[in-house]
Amino acid sequence: MFVPLHDGVPLRFMRAPYVTYALICACFGVYLGLLAWRPPSGEVGIMAGFGMIPSVLFGTAQLPADLLQVPAWLTLFSNILLHASFAHLIGNMLFLWVFGDNVEDAMGHLRFLLFFFLCGLAGSLAHAxxxxxxxxxxxGASGAISGVIASYLMLYPQVRIWGLAFKWIPLHIPAMYALGAWILFQFISAFADPQGNVGWWAHLGGLGAGAALTPIFIHRGVRLFGRPVTG
Known part of the structure; x- marks a missing residue:
């Protein structure tokens, strides 16, 4: 629907968004590492063993012993670094690359890292x-990145973003329109296709967590919607 390419917002509080870079490298590293690692159970074993399966998480189903990789509770986090395909990975990392640096700048390195995984956890739980x-x-990291998107929208609603609509139409529009439309699409899809192959509820869980946590995690004096936060 909309692929972000560039926003041009300068950093204010740090030299470089090291955590954003590290998360992108980690996702690429996990993807390439799992391509090289060939367990006896194959790709199915990787996705089932490290992905979050709701029925397994709640104990109503069990994985066969040869597919079990980590405890069920740990898949709430391990699934965040997994991606089903290179296109899935690139799509998520583009959003993180464009929006993550400024959210990290507004929060600081460690708080942003915690924020990212809390949003991912909220997305996993919402889906389950x-x-x-x-x-x-x-x-996939979509739940965590949805939290980043919610935070960015609260921080920079008027910033104009370069991106592609429907994969090929170039646009240069304010974040409030581009990301607002993206968020609306997530809500519509979650109710129209609740059992589909896309974790729409993970996206919504991440969005909700991002919106709730942003005022708590950002530096004092950083503006939300044009107003300073002084709490």
């Missing part, structure tokens, strides 16, 4: 709660 009987693994 809305699909408790599902046996399909949830994978």
């Amino acid at each position: 709660l809305m699909n408790p009987e599902s046996e399909q693994p949830l994978i």
Whole structure:
């Protein structure tokens, strides 16, 4: 629907968004590492063993011993670094590359790292709660990145973003329109296709967590919607 390419917002509080870079490298590293690692169970074993399966998380189903990689509770986090395909990975990393640096700048390195994984956790839990009987693994950083998107929108609603609509139409529009449309699409999709192959509820869980946590995690004096936060 919309692919961000560039925003041009300068950093104010740090030299470089090292955590954003590290998260991108980690996601690429995990993807390439799993391509090189060939367990006996193959790709299915990787996705089932490290992805978050709601029915396994809640104990109503069990993985076969040869697919079990980590405890079920740990998949709430391990799934965040997994991606099903190179296109899936690139799409998520583009959003993180464009928006993560400024959110990290507004929060600081360590708080941004915690923020990212808390949003990912919220996304995983939202998906599990809305699909408790599902046996399909949830994978991808989309929930965590949705939290980053919510935070960016609260910080820079008027910034004009370069991006591509429908994969090929160039646009240069304010974040409030581009990201607002993206968020609306997530809500519509979650209710129209609740059992689909995309974890829409993970996106919504991440968005909600990002919106709730941003005022708590940002530096004092950083503006939200044009107003300084003094709490």
